[in-house]
Amino acid sequence: MVEWRLIKLNFNDSAAHFGEIGIGLEETSERVRSDTLFSAMISIYARLYPEEIESLLQDFQKPIPPFRHSSTFIYRRSTTESNPNNHTYYLPKPMVFPQGYPDDDLKFTKAYKKLNYLPLTLWQRWYQGQGFDPQKDAEELENTAQKTVKSKGRLEKSCVFSYGKTHQTQKLPKVAIDRMSSATNFYQTGVVHFENNAQYQSGLYFLLQFPQTNVELEYRLKTVLNLLGEEGLGGERSSGAGRFTYEWLDLPECWQRVINFSGKTLSHSLISLFWNHPQTSTEIQKIVEAEESVSYNVIERGGWVSSSPSGIQKRRQKIRMFEEGSVFSFQPQGALADVTPDRFRGGHSVYRSGLALSLPIRRGK
Known part of the structure; x- marks a missing residue:
């Protein structure tokens, strides 16, 4: 449950x-x-x-x-x-x-x-x-x-x-x-x-x-x-x-009441960022196929990574993610993005969360 x-x-x-x-x-x-x-x-x-x-x-x-x-x-x-x-x-x-x-x-x-x-x-x-x-x-x-x-x-x-x-x-x-x-x-x-x-x-x-x-x-x-x-x-x-x-x-x-809202034709509005690999994700394919039934904004995410054991600071790889408030005709799931910098010697991978969380809505126009 x-x-x-x-x-x-x-x-x-x-x-x-x-x-x-x-x-x-x-x-x-x-x-x-x-x-x-x-x-x-x-x-x-x-x-x-x-x-x-x-x-x-x-x-x-x-x-x-x-x-x-x-x-x-x-x-x-x-x-x-x-x-x-x-x-x-x-x-x-x-x-x-x-x-x-x-x-x-x-x-x-x-x-x-x-x-x-x-x-x-x-x-x-x-x-x-x-x-x-x-x-x-x-x-x-x-x-x-x-x-x-x-x-x-x-x-x-x-x-x-x-x-x-x-x-x-x-x-x-x-x-x-x-x-x-x-x-x-x-x-x-x-x-x-x-x-x-x-x-x-x-x-x-x-x-x-x-x-x-x-x-x-x-x-x-x-x-x-x-x-x-x-x-x-x-x-x-x-x-x-x-x-x-x-x-x-x-x-x-x-x-x-909000999360349990149900209906026949629902869309889903993001309350988190959302990312999935554009080359392998079926979710991205759904967005392309249903272009008229989605409405979204894409932002770029970057920043620095600090590896505690080594003290190394390097820039993470930048990725583009769907912003909160974006609306899709399906419930997005998302994934973790591997943003490990090139030649990074921290001894571990670096991830950015693109796991999606959304709320059901009834579409208007």
């Missing part, structure tokens, strides 16, 4: 630096993608359980991997006495229009396009429930676009316009000193702070899916998250960035 878990990462007042390929130190993302999270957890796993890591990675090469997980996304929790523990979970907006979306959207199309992340309640209504309300939703988006009337409708109550309030970014000044000449170099590093005040607390969450009950693996992953939280997630860890505490939860009822 498939088991799901929801893991919340609480950064409290700790800053974090989440880099992306093509983004310098001065910029930071507000979240971590699934491949980066996988690499961080596997790196810690290898240190804690060195005798088990090779076996675990081999299991990920099988048709049914030990677990799948999503990318991290922002959650927001109300801390007021009148509304305690009320959570808003944000999800990437699928790259298709919801059912009921009108053809004439000129008055609010810019406001709609700015909604990159949707609260779970709105995501479910638009893509699994009643769909887009061509009157009330359209009017509220139009008012938001024109900024003439403050929105007070269902969209506002769902916190769809509050995503930008959940985090703030800033640039920290730093100085690098050359060891040989003592010359100084001034630079800035971008960091993100998550909302943490008397009314709201924000952080990151991700979903874990196990193909069957596995108490031992869950225990080990909890141990991994304990150490990862102490060391930090993302960059600038030597400065104390990225430290978090976590909550390991059974999937709440609001999520149960």
